[in-house]
Amino acid sequence: MERLVLNKLLEWKNSEFRKPLLLKGVRQVGKTWILKEFGKRYYKNTAYFNFDESPEYKQFFETTKDVKRILDNLIMASGQDIEKNNTLIIFDEIQDCPNVINSLKYFCENAPEYHLACAGSLLGVALAKPSSFPVGKVIFLQINPMSFTEFLMANNDLNLVNFMDSIDEITPIADAFFNPLYEKLKMYFVTGGMPESVLMWTENKKVQKIQEALSNILQSYEADFGKHPNVNEFPKITLIFKSIPSQLAKENKKFLFKVVKEGARAREYEDALQWLVNGQLVHKIYRCNKPNLPIAAYDDLSAFKIYLSDVGLLRRLSQLDPSAFIEGNRLFTEFKGALSENYVLQALVNQFEVTPRYWSQNNPPYEVDFLIQRANDIFPIEVKADTNTKATSLKKYKELFKEQTKLRVRFSLDNLRLDEDMLNIPLFLADKADKLISLALKQRQL
Incomplete structure (x- = not known):
């Protein structure tokens, strides 16, 4: 497989301001594979230390903060070689190792010549706990599920990838590209972007193997719920997680705790x-509440929507059978288009630094699925799961916030086009949203 995040890792390797790296991402998203593959491609050798498989390594960080002593102990205990600037050092499964996390400060300050990258399951949970953390001494890199583009690359559809990369104007896409991209996107909704699920399709082309892979991932997540320090939270986490399909099946997808459990x-x-x-x-x-900058300053903290990290996991959790693949647009329209919204959100978080928001009003009811902050502009986005592209909410949004609305964006199964200030992007081009918005803004200036 090919992961585009490898390019960011290469930038980290070559940076004169390089610090120890912390990879964050949901369990089984491929963090370990990415680091090992990066070491294989760009370093003379890789020194890999897994603190879950070898918990005895933790002792080396308990008695000293001297980086040289730590590395000497690791070298002797593991038999691996570590050379300055020529070795990628990987610390894996560090989520339960506060002394290892704290040591990153000393790697940064006293041994910058060593290239150190770290990962861990539920690392975000671990870092949220009160503990000593080397603030300002590490670089974070987010690893998300494989995008649709990466899915195409894994499936060896490089002609389609090259076509998407070549788009340099807002003009309708020829059927020779539109139709296969549409069909491939339906398959992506079946597999999602978890590497194991994608591998089951690209290597075996067996849907049952995809189902098993996604089920195993979901079961491993539920097993992780028991790792919450307060055992009373375990059933609550499970109930919330399993309620997500029901939450998204509502016309108004605002998260409601009463959907989790009555009362x-x-x-x-x-x-x-x-x-x-x-x-x-x-x-x-x-x-x-309103599209002003910075967008985070106008959050209504009492109203929010919850989506899963991966569209394939959402489909599996919803128990929507892959046979929907052959039923026209059903995969896109099922339970109020929630799969399509989840997919678009995944694409947006890969491209824009600021987490998307959404906008709504109650009387009369209108809702814009997402708002994205791009530089100093905010763009409203609606996701339509088929070719019925009436955009009443986008129209109302423009009426209310005309001065702030340079461009309205709609994802649908219609072709790529720009109608005045309305940019319609085919769902399969969601990975190119940032580029297409830029092209549309330039085109409107002409």
């Missing part, structure tokens, strides 16, 4: 929900 109150369940957010199993998207 449930926010204060009883908010810690469990935050655990899922910290573990990066879900995306929490706040309602924005």
